[in-house]
Amino acid sequence: MSQVDLPSSTQIVRLTSAPSFLRRGLMKSSPSKRRTFWGFGLLVLFVGLIAQVNGHAQVQAHVQAHTQVQTQAITPAQRHGHDQGHPPISTEGPGWLAPEERKSGLSFKSEDLKEQQSDDAINPSFLWVDQGEKMWSATPTPKSPSCASCHGEASKSMKGVALKYPRWNEASQQLVNLEWQINSCRVKRQDAQALAYESDELLALTAWVSLASRGMPSQRTIDPSIAASFLRGKNLYEKRIGQNNLSCAHCHTEHYSQRLGGETISQGQPHAYPAYRLEWQKMGSLQRRLRACLSGVKAVIFPFGSQELTELELYLQLRGQGLAMEAPGVRR
Numbered sequence: 001m002s003q004v005d006l007p008s009s010t011q012i013v014r015l016t017s018a019p020s021f022l023r024r025g026l027m028k029s030s031p032s033k034r035r036t037f038w039g040f041g042l043l044v045l046f047v048g049l050i051a052q053v054n055g056h057a058q059v060q061a062h063v064q065a066h067t068q069v070q071t072q073a074i075t076p077a078q079r080h081g082h083d084q085g086h087p088p089i090s091t092e093g094p095g096w097l098a099p100e101e102r103k104s105g106l107s108f109k110s111e112d113l114k115e116q117q118s119d120d121a122i123n124p125s126f127l128w129v130d131q132g133e134k135m136w137s138a139t140p141t142p143k144s145p146s147c148a149s150c151h152g153e154a155s156k157s158m159k160g161v162a163l164k165y166p167r168w169n170e171a172s173q174q175l176v177n178l179e180w181q182i183n184s185c186r187v188k189r190q191d192a193q194a195l196a197y198e199s200d201e202l203l204a205l206t207a208w209v210s211l212a213s214r215g216m217p218s219q220r221t222i223d224p225s226i227a228a229s230f231l232r233g234k235n236l237y238e239k240r241i242g243q244n245n246l247s248c249a250h251c252h253t254e255h256y257s258q259r260l261g262g263e264t265i266s267q268g269q270p271h272a273y274p275a276y277r278l279e280w281q282k283m284g285s286l287q288r289r290l291r292a293c294l295s296g297v298k299a300v301i302f303p304f305g306s307q308e309l310t311e312l313e314l315y316l317q318l319r320g321q322g323l324a325m326e327a328p329g330v331r332r
Contacts (some may be wrong), residue, residue: 125328132208197304233315244301272329
């Protein structure tokens with residue numbers, strides 16, 4: 001914003017200098033009339049100067065207030081998601097869904113798929129759940145503790161845990177998901193190697209831990225620790241990307257329940273993952289599904305465990321607030 005420049009002394013002289021025809025007229029007039037004219041001119045000049053000074057002050061006050069607002073809105077602490085007096089984060093945008101609109105992805109599936117997910121005896125994801133249960137009680141190395149030796153019975157100690165991820169990890173200064181936390185425990189507590197993303201072992205443990213929260217509604221708030229991550233995930237969800245120039249919101253917010261090929265478009269809710277997908281013929285993580293969507297719009301495919309995918313996970317979880325955890329689910 002440009003400053004308002006006050007007139008210089010030279011400009012003041014020019015302002016008070018009357019045109020030649022007026023000067024000639026004034027020279028012929030009486031002294032009292034000349035005094036009246038110059039007095040009136042000086043009065044007009046004085047009023048003009050006062051107006052300009054006031055305008056300059058108002059501009060400076062506006063600039064200062066605007067700068068203060070900008071500084072308060074984006075502090076260094078907030079850039080990293082940590083601020084004690086943070087302003088409320090706006091969730092509104094083309095990707096958001098009102099609470100009354102939100103539906104499980106299962107509501108868009110066929111009756112046979114619904115039955116398959118609801119019956120643990122025929123739910124294929126329980127092949128991985130059974131493996132996860134065994135791993136929970138086993139020791140990865142002869143000298144290391146098992147998960148159960150620290151956490152006890154998973155159905156009790158892990159109840160609600162899956163709903164708390166992704167979350168901010170202070171030690172690593174990054175947003176982490178449940179898979180990251182499982183691997184962190186293995187490396188730091190069990191002196192074991194981290195499990196590869198999409199490995200059956202990591203999917204099994206993630207499914208076993210997630211099962212403890214099945215049926216519980218997601219009830220999180222956007223606290224300062226995840227605010228910045230949420231906004232980045234929101235931006236990625238709503239941004240046009242890839243050669244197809246589409247955003248996630250185009251399909252899963254604007255056109256959900258419509259047909260795309262032989263499938264009905266869902267709202268993209270994440271609460272069934274890790275899930276068994278018939279097209280994969282195996283269990284898969286939410287990040288694998290997100291990468292498949294990125295491939296579908298011919299966009300850059302972020303690596304497993306990247307902050308971009310984890311932030312997108314966070315946005316999706318908060319976008320589906322109130323829906324119950326379904327994992328391990330079944331999808332087409």
